[in-house]
Amino acid sequence: MIFENSDKLLLIAGPCSLECEALSMQVAEVVADIAKRYENELTVVFKGSFDKANRTSLKSPRGPGIDEGLQILANVKSKFGLPVLTDIHETSQCAKVAEVCDVLQIPAFLSRQTDLLVAAAQTGKVVNVKKGQFMSPYDMKYAVSKLRDAGCVETWQTDRGTTFGYGNLVVDMRSFPIMAENNTPVIIDATHSTQLPSANAGVSGGDRRFVKPLAKAAIAAGANGLFIETHPEPEKALSDAATQLPLNELEDLLKVCIAIKKAIA
Numbered sequence: 001m002i003f004e005n006s007d008k009l010l011l012i013a014g015p016c017s018l019e020c021e022a023l024s025m026q027v028a029e030v031v032a033d034i035a036k037r038y039e040n041e042l043t044v045v046f047k048g049s050f051d052k053a054n055r056t057s058l059k060s061p062r063g064p065g066i067d068e069g070l071q072i073l074a075n076v077k078s079k080f081g082l083p084v085l086t087d088i089h090e091t092s093q094c095a096k097v098a099e100v101c102d103v104l105q106i107p108a109f110l111s112r113q114t115d116l117l118v119a120a121a122q123t124g125k126v127v128n129v130k131k132g133q134f135m136s137p138y139d140m141k142y143a144v145s146k147l148r149d150a151g152c153v154e155t156w157q158t159d160r161g162t163t164f165g166y167g168n169l170v171v172d173m174r175s176f177p178i179m180a181e182n183n184t185p186v187i188i189d190a191t192h193s194t195q196l197p198s199a200n201a202g203v204s205g206g207d208r209r210f211v212k213p214l215a216k217a218a219i220a221a222g223a224n225g226l227f228i229e230t231h232p233e234p235e236k237a238l239s240d241a242a243t244q245l246p247l248n249e250l251e252d253l254l255k256v257c258i259a260i261k262k263a264i265a
Helices: 021-037 066-080 091-098 114-121 137-149 175-180 208-220 247-264
Strands: 009-014 042-047 084-087 103-106 126-131 155-159 186-189 195-200 203-206 225-231
Touching: 009 021, 009 247, 021 042, 021 066, 021 225, 021 247, 042 066, 042 225, 066 084, 066 091, 091 103, 091 114, 103 114, 114 126, 114 137, 126 137, 137 155, 137 175, 155 175, 175 186, 186 208, 208 225, 208 247, 225 247
Parallel strands: 009 042, 009 225, 042 084, 084 103, 103 126, 126 155, 155 186, 186 225
Antiparallel strands: 195 203
8 A cells, every 4th residue: 555654644746747857857856855854744656647638729738648658757766766646548548557657547537437447446556536526525435436346456536626617616625524434545636626627718727826725724624635736837837837836835835734634633
């Protein structure tokens, strides 16, 4: 198991897209340093997407692709010793991704796709399933049961907000204790939850001002972990430029969240 100690805070952090090896290594170095210095308080996983398959526009950049992306993740794992996570979108990707990654992530839009959940579970890797923006937290028991029935060794659940009208998301803090009833770690995706989907002329907008308050509120509400996309220059990011947390602000946020977790223990 990766997340064995519930006294620790689970952190999944990295850039939205594995834009290139240099950028990925720059972010991974900072994340690995945080992991080393806070080893008693944090369990850290590096994340990065090789393919942003649900872009609003066909013209939007999607990432380096599976072969280059997995090589970047393998290099991060080798150099920094961090477990790594990436998204999967098709059943055919599961076995190949599992050769490198410690955690396979089911994107929110695909959280009801039975064949994908089963294929991910059968790799023997941890599976992090994101709650669909269209789903209630109560419905996540069905996604979790599919994974368990297929033999998943370790399951995590992540909330990334729920559709609220058009072009907006809200995070219901009741989701974390509700999803925790499924006996898995529960995680707040604090960056995607600030998206304004398809609200920026063919790309998703967002407002990163709310990343920090959402992260802190979720930990206070009982979340076990944080999913945070972070970039040294978010405004220049190839995807989710409006929501990624500046890399130099990551550690200060974690200090506060660690303190909150200790305070409610």
